[in-house]
Amino acid sequence: MQAYAEEPRRRFLATMPHLDGVPARQVNLAFLGAASGWSVCVRRTFALDASGNPGPGEATLLIRGPLGGPSPVPLPPVPLPTDAGAAMFAAGTSKVFLTEWQLSQGWALRVYRLRLEGLVLGVGPANGQVPSWCVREVTTDPAYTDEALAGAAGVPSPPSSGRRPQG
Numbered sequence: 001m002q003a004y005a006e007e008p009r010r011r012f013l014a015t016m017p018h019l020d021g022v023p024a025r026q027v028n029l030a031f032l033g034a035a036s037g038w039s040v041c042v043r044r045t046f047a048l049d050a051s052g053n054p055g056p057g058e059a060t061l062l063i064r065g066p067l068g069g070p071s072p073v074p075l076p077p078v079p080l081p082t083d084a085g086a087a088m089f090a091a092g093t094s095k096v097f098l099t100e101w102q103l104s105q106g107w108a109l110r111v112y113r114l115r116l117e118g119l120v121l122g123v124g125p126a127n128g129q130v131p132s133w134c135v136r137e138v139t140t141d142p143a144y145t146d147e148a149l150a151g152a153a154g155v156p157s158p159p160s161s162g163r164r165p166q167g
Helices: 081-090 145-150
Strands: 009-014 025-030 038-049 054-063 079-082 094-100 108-112 120-125 134-137
Touching: 025 081, 025 108, 025 134, 025 145, 038 081, 038 145, 054 081
Parallel strands: none
Antiparallel strands: 009 120, 009 134, 025 038, 025 094, 038 054, 054 079, 094 108, 108 120
C-alpha cells in the first residue's frame, strides 16, 4: 500500500494487463481522524480465491506523519486483532475499497471499487523499469493519494498533463 514505513512508491493511471492465475486480494482502507499533518489508517486485507470470494482477513494500523515535514516518522505497521480491526474500520471517516494484484519487480495493480469504479492504478518502486500497462504518472498529483481517494466523491479527473512512463 502507500508508503508508511516503506520506500517511496510511484503511481500511474493504468490499463488492465493479462492477470490469469495471478492471486488477488481485497484491500479496504479506512482513515481515522488525526492531528494535522498525520495520517492514521486501518487496512483490512482479504485473499481472494479463484472465484473472487474472500478468505480470512487481517487488519493493520498504519500511521504516517508529520506530512509536509522534512521527513515522515517511520512507524512500522501494527497488526490488529480481527475484531478490533473491524471496529476501527467501521469508525473510519473516509474509506476506499480496491482489488490488488502483486506483480513482478515490486509492482501492484489496483482496481478501485464502488464510487471509484473505473479507476485503475499501477503502483511501483520509485526507481526502475515502468511496465507497459502504466499510462500516465500521477505520483505528485494529490488527488491520487490513498487519503484523497478515500474522501473523493468519484474518480478524479485525469491530469491534463503528466509525465509519460520512462525507464
